[in-house]
Amino acid sequence: DAGVIQSPRHEVTEMGQEVTLRCKPISGHDYLFWYRQTMMRGLELLIYFNNNVPIDDSGMPEDRFSAKMPNASFSTLKIQPSEPRDSAVYFCASRPPGTLMTEAFFGQGTRLTVV
């Protein structure tokens, strides 16, 4: 398996533009997580899905952020409009079904820079 695949790896955009980050989880995993990592706040959970259904979005910072999972093999995180303070590395992770002792598998991340 290729692991969790995120695209793009790097994104530079202008303030006010819409940004879409993409994630393909590992096949068979039914949990998908979106995290944001910054120097100031560390690793924050934004939202997670189970079987394509959003379970907890309390970490989504503002209404400008939205996430979807239209099927088991694809998820998007959208920021509209983007702001410079959204600059961060965004990680997607997936986790297989079963017990809580299973670990999450992370993608390589998308480094977002909003100028």
Place this chain on the structure above:
Amino acid sequence: AQSVTQLGSHVSVSEGALVLLRCNYSSSVPPYLFWYVQYPNQGLQLLLKYTSAATLVKGINGFEAEFKKSETSFHLTKPSAHMSDAAEYFCAVSLNNAGNMLTFGGGTRLMVKP
């Protein structure tokens, strides 16, 4: 609520010296605990995990961690640091609650001096 605290956001050791990265959790029930490592410009990868089978857990790259219930700790150690160990390390906890998410500590950046 579950939480994880990593003491020391930065740790510096000399090559060949003992590595000790601290992690304490707060939970009224035994948790599942994980250590992840993040190399520069990479995602997080699992080092090891505690699943109650054994209190001393061995992971990749010579790392190990010991679960101590009395101290609510899960510290990560390595007898002899290598330059290649320089990275950020995250402790995470997973509890038997309605949500199936990992909660991460703030991370510890390990620097290894030659």
